Amino acid sequence: TQQVLSEPSRKAPRARPCRVSTADRKVRKGIMAYSLEDLLHKVQDILMLKDKPFSLVLEEDGTIVETEEYFQALAGDTVFMVLQKGQKWQPPSEQGNRYQL
């Protein structure tokens, strides 16, 4: 009997685990995504943002993630943050409520 080995992922990239936080850092969800587009769709569903414009930034420093290439270059444990219209990235320390000391 013959076993078909899994081919190296050429065409279809593998889904990768992403962590996505709300702007206030009160909710953080783990989401598997194949691409930035896929992640954006899932975020829209999961965080109930239908018809609400939002952007995705790095939770770490607010860097805007808007290209597929850049998304793919990020490490697996990257934490993203969703910013809705009017919301701004802020460092954790200034939010006060993150993990109180």
Place this chain on the structure above:
Amino acid sequence: TQQVLSEPSRKAPRARPCRVSTADRKVRKGIMAYSLEDLLHKVQDILMLKDKPFSLVLEEDGTIVETEEYFQALAGDTVFMVLQKGQKWQPPSEQGNRYQL
């Protein structure tokens, strides 16, 4: 005896992730770039700086990045800052408005 010198780094360098900030630190974007030249072109497009002279410095301390070699030697998570004519690098603390609403 003769020594063969190592060839200059292969033809196609890999694109690397760069973070690029505006001078006021209010916008930071993730951009993939193959070279300094490539990054400069993309910055021009993405930050809409057509026909506007600008230079690229390290966000950290204002070091001017103007050679390909130096660019290539920087770490992957380096944050660059775009300075347009008349703009000066300032440390984050003096901007006061960095993380303010």
